[in-house]
Structures are given as C-alpha cells and as structure tokens.
Amino acid sequence: MALKPIVAHGVQLFVAEKGKLAQGRYLGAKDAADACKIAEEKVRNGRAIGAAAFTRTIVDPDFDDGSEPTTLAVFGRVPSGIADQLPF
Numbered sequence: 001m002a003l004k005p006i007v008a009h010g011v012q013l014f015v016a017e018k019g020k021l022a023q024g025r026y027l028g029a030k031d032a033a034d035a036c037k038i039a040e041e042k043v044r045n046g047r048a049i050g051a052a053a054f055t056r057t058i059v060d061p062d063f064d065d066g067s068e069p070t071t072l073a074v075f076g077r078v079p080s081g082i083a084d085q086l087p088f
Contacts, residue, residue, distance in 0.1 A: 027042075
C-alpha cells in the first residue's frame with residue numbers, strides 16, 4: 001500500500017551563542033504563509049537573530065523519507081547556503 005505524502009512546513013530559528021550564529025528551536029507551521037509569518041515575527045520581536053521558513057514533502061515519516069526542503073523565506077541573519085542545509 002502506497003503512503004500518502006505529507007507536506008510539512010516549518011521554521012528554523014537561529015540565535016547568537018558565544019558570539020556565533022547557532023541553530024535555535026524548530027517550530028512547525030500549518031502552511032507556507034504561517035511559516036513565513038512565524039519566521040518574520042520571531043526576528044522582528046527579537047526572539048531570534050535569524051529565521052528560515054521552509055516546506056518539505058515527506059513520503060514516510062517513520063523513516064524521514066521525502067524531498068529536500070525548499071526555503072520559502074529568510075529573515076535576519078542565517079548561515080550562508082541555508083537552502084541547502086535545512087532541515088538541521
């Protein structure tokens with residue numbers, strides 16, 4: 001029986017840790033617009049120095065099998081090449 005793909009949306013936050021850019025919390029989102037809104041708000045409100053909103057199609061969640069993530073939007077300071085590095 002074939003599994004039905006799941007489209008997942010999320011936000012990866014980035015924080016300053018010992019003067020360097022570090023991965024912060026990961027937050028799930030209900031859709032692409034929500035992910036972008038959350039990412040922008042976290043940076044604007046000072047909860048993170050950077051945030052990346054992304055989407056990914058997951059075929060089998062038990063094995064984390066799916067497509068590479070697609071970056072939807074980036075806010076603030078994030079590591080270079082973020083589109084190639086998500087999810088962490």
